[in-house]
Amino acid sequence: xxxxxxxxxxxxxxxxxxxxxxxxxxxxxxxxxxxxxxxxxxxxxxxxxxxxxxxxxxxxxxxxxxxxxxxxxxxxxxxxxxxxxxxxxxxxxxxxxxxxxxxxxxxxxxxxxxxxxxxxxxxxxxxxxxxxxxxxxxxxxxxxxxxxxxxxxxxxxxxxxxxxxxxxxxxxxxxxxxxxxxxxxxxxxxxxxxxxxxxxxxxxxxxxxxxxxxxxxxxxxxxxxxxxxxxxxxxxxxxxxxxxxxxxxxxxxxxxxxxxxxxxxxxxxxxxxxxxxxxxxxxxxxxxxxxxxxxxxxxxxxxxxxxxxxxxxxxxxxxxxxxxxxxxxxxxxxxxxxxxxxx
Ligand code: TXA
Ligand code: MG
Numbered sequence: 001x002x003x004x005x006x007x008x009x010x011x012x013x014x015x016x017x018x019x020x021x022x023x024x025x026x027x028x029x030x031x032x033x034x035x036x037x038x039x040x041x042x043x044x045x046x047x048x049x050x051x052x053x054x055x056x057x058x059x060x061x062x063x064x065x066x067x068x069x070x071x072x073x074x075x076x077x078x079x080x081x082x083x084x085x086x087x088x089x090x091x092x093x094x095x096x097x098x099x100x101x102x103x104x105x106x107x108x109x110x111x112x113x114x115x116x117x118x119x120x121x122x123x124x125x126x127x128x129x130x131x132x133x134x135x136x137x138x139x140x141x142x143x144x145x146x147x148x149x150x151x152x153x154x155x156x157x158x159x160x161x162x163x164x165x166x167x168x169x170x171x172x173x174x175x176x177x178x179x180x181x182x183x184x185x186x187x188x189x190x191x192x193x194x195x196x197x198x199x200x201x202x203x204x205x206x207x208x209x210x211x212x213x214x215x216x217x218x219x220x221x222x223x224x225x226x227x228x229x230x231x232x233x234x235x236x237x238x239x240x241x242x243x244x245x246x247x248x249x250x251x252x253x254x255x256x257x258x259x260x261x262x263x264x265x266x267x268x269x270x271x272x273x274x275x276x277x278x279x280x281x282x283x284x285x286x287x288x289x290x291x292x293x294x295x296x297x298x299x300x301x302x303x304x305x306x307x308x309x310x311x312x313x314x315x316x317x318x319x320x321x322x323x324x325x326x327x328x329x330x331x332x333x334x335x336x337x338x339x340x341x342x343x
Contacts, residue, residue: 016132034140056106058143061117062114062117065119092192093117093194099112099114141157175298211333211334237340263313265314268288269288298331
């Protein structure tokens with residue numbers, strides 16, 4: 001039995017007591033919900049992998065609430081990291097740094113490095129402070145499913161496998177943190193809430209790691225499987241000029257509908273004004289010009305197609321790989337397991 005409690009002071013205290021006792025708890029962050037355990041306790045961390053069905057070669061991110069916790073986790077903080085910490089913490093930026101022996105190797109899948117971030121969400125911060133330990137936490141979804149942006153999403157995936165979900169409402173960014181590897185030439189391992197453009201101001205030589213090949217090296221970029229964040233309905237993504245994309249979406253939807261298939265469309269408000277398909281199930285992500293809103297709605301929208309009335313095929317548009325669009329496009333590519341058609 002999994003309880004969902006509003007994230008007030010008494011329930012945060014309860015959650016902190018569970019963390020100290022070696023249990024796992026789901027909690028809101030500003031990106032997505034996390035499934036947390038005491039990052040210094042290997043047995044507690046093992047429960048995260050078990051609850052999610054996550055393979056042990058996929059490392060976790062350690063969450064801290066105060067900068068003095070960093071010395072416990074990272075052996076060395078390069079100058080480039082200090083500048084970024086000053087600029088972007090607390091917030092959706094994970095830094096890959098050399099790991100100390102205090103962090104069990106299970107946390108970072110045996111790598112010599114560890115991912116660290118300081119979440120901006122007040123509930124996450126309060127929980128880490130009340131627990132008095134850094135909290136290792138992946139997204140609180142079943143492995144390879146879409147990340148949760150509400151407590152209900154967590155419940156849908158993990159009911160019965162964890163004791164408690166702190167409900168702090170829908171998350172703000174809606175996509176996971178940006179992951180930046182500073183162990184050599186700065187590399188963006190995962191685009192997220194902090195954009196590559198923002199990072200380039202401090203890191204002009206930033207490299208962006210291509211995450212979309214199925215043979216992504218497991219040791220360099222663990223957890224970067226192509227099929228990740230996936231909904232249970234097959235998704236095809238269309239990319240190109242807006243009018244060509246709309247034409248392709250319309251044509252494909254009409255062909256599938258004519259063949260007796262049930263079709264879902266994940267569109268922008270601008271698309272919907274131009275695509276009139278009364279028998280398709282259409283969900284809007286918001287206006288094309290408002291990428292933060294699109295990102296915030298993305299995972300809920302994908303999950304909504306798993307609820308009746310079910311569809312056989314999901315068709316969606318891609319987004320330009322700029323600003324937050326890079327993260328939105330990346331997550332859609334993963335949800336589509338690479339099924340992208342350039343039109
Ligand atoms: O926004 C977020 O980052 C959310 C919230 C809960 O904080 N967490 C999250 O965790 O997205 P998760 O487990 O879903 O993604 C963690 C990913 C791993 O799959 C891996 O790609 C990368 O972070 N990662 C973690 N530690 C790493 C390391 N030492 N080296 C390289 N990549 C690492
Ligand atoms: Mg995840």
